[in-house]
Amino acid sequence: MATTNLESLVRKMISINTLSDEERAALGGLPVTIANLGVQHDIVREGDRPVRSCLLLEGYLFTSKHIGEGRRQITSLYVAGDIPDLQSVHLEVMDMTLTTLKPCRVAFIQHEAIKAVCMDYPRLAFAFWRSTLIDAAIYREWVANIGQRSALSRTAHLMCEILARLRAVGLSDGRSCELPTTQTELADALGLSVVHMQRVLKELRSAQLIELRGKRLTVLKLRELQEIGDFDPTYLHLRERAALAA
Amino acid sequence: MATTNLESLVRKMISINTLSDEERAALGGLPVTIANLGVQHDIVREGDRPVRSCLLLEGYLFTSKHIGEGRRQITSLYVAGDIPDLQSVHLEVMDMTLTTLKPCRVAFIQHEAIKAVCMDYPRLAFAFWRSTLIDAAIYREWVANIGQRSALSRTAHLMCEILARLRAVGLSDGRSCELPTTQTELADALGLSVVHMQRVLKELRSAQLIELRGKRLTVLKLRELQEIGDFDPTYLHLRERAALAA
């Protein structure tokens, strides 16, 4: 159990420049518990009723929903600075499972503490609220991605999204990033079978569009990948114009 | 332009029993503009920067995203009591289009008024926030539905969802409801082609599971339809136990 200044960590979540010193201080004063978690660790599961949410400090998380026998859909990926289960502050029962994709460092914050700071500082409430709205916008895009695009286009789109999101938090130059997923996980995120996932990746590789080895993704032709993936970063609602740029 | 008491209208959105009289009064005092809109009317479009949101009083709305040439994905359906574009209070640019499925009556509320009432009454902010979190939970379920389930299962699931949501606001007995969609719109919501949509509906009909004619859906075997659709209403986060019930 440790109390630590969160301000720098939530820079991404909060459009920090619109907050007053007092609001920043309130945010930074939130009591948190830091934890280091191993790979494939379920932080919360479908059906749980958690009393805290989790700010991802370092690593990658994903949320999934289990469908019928042995199937699952990964519904989102999360990177440093995200609060993947902020929704649980207001929705009692978890409708998804939150899992580490690799060893992670996270900060747990009690729901009561979040609610209290939101009651005192309405603009902080707006900032938290906004971050859940962006999550929703990403889900919307995933619905469209899976519903309408071919396997190739879908895959390209996801890669563009990951790159753009990591770039926005300074974890990528917009060309290359860590991607600690197995092909099975990518397939589950895109609604494809592993075998087909493999063939799509092969196609992207042999077209010299990407490199993907050793948990690292490198995009060789970003414009073309965005073209194939029909990628427009508007839905990420990034305030910085960091969004795209070739 | 009219100012009207909204309280009864937002009963669904807000878990009204947790609000004080003062909070209810503040909510009811929100200035609104009532409008009657024709069918297939775009209320806001992708790329717009609206200054107001819309509470659906009567009718059906849907949101869609346009993908490439001539394709679109319907990302959600909305029924009376919903505020489909509440997100635009905090997200400047629309990443989806909001359209009437049939003639609708809506109440427009300025973003500034919503923000103001949220600043004064944090618990109202929570109630609004919560309603956007449920939207997000529904998007998540749609990702899983489209990504993992067969066309038949997917269709059954959507029908169960619509029925459950309408039941929760008293617009269905849980067996039958208005469903003013064309097969094309259903197909676009489920990520299927119209032709295949038609064949799936035919199958559901000939299995005596549903009736669907004249803009009305009647479920003949609810348990079986829920079984086929792998439907569990948890994700709707309905507080009433109205959720399911055979």
Added chain:
DNA sequence: CGAAATCTTGAGTATAATCAAAAACGGTGG
């Protein structure tokens, strides 16, 4: 009543799933 939209059906095709198995990789303990 007529035109347009929607629904329905048939036929052929394509995309992606499934099944099966071999090759490559990565982590661990001896």
Added chain:
DNA sequence: CCACCGTTTTTGATTATACTCAAGATTTCG
């Protein structure tokens, strides 16, 4: 450091689900 074992990746072959194209029937609405 290397051998081994489990996981992940890769490939082939076959099948199935769903798409496209096309055209006729039916419904809806002005």
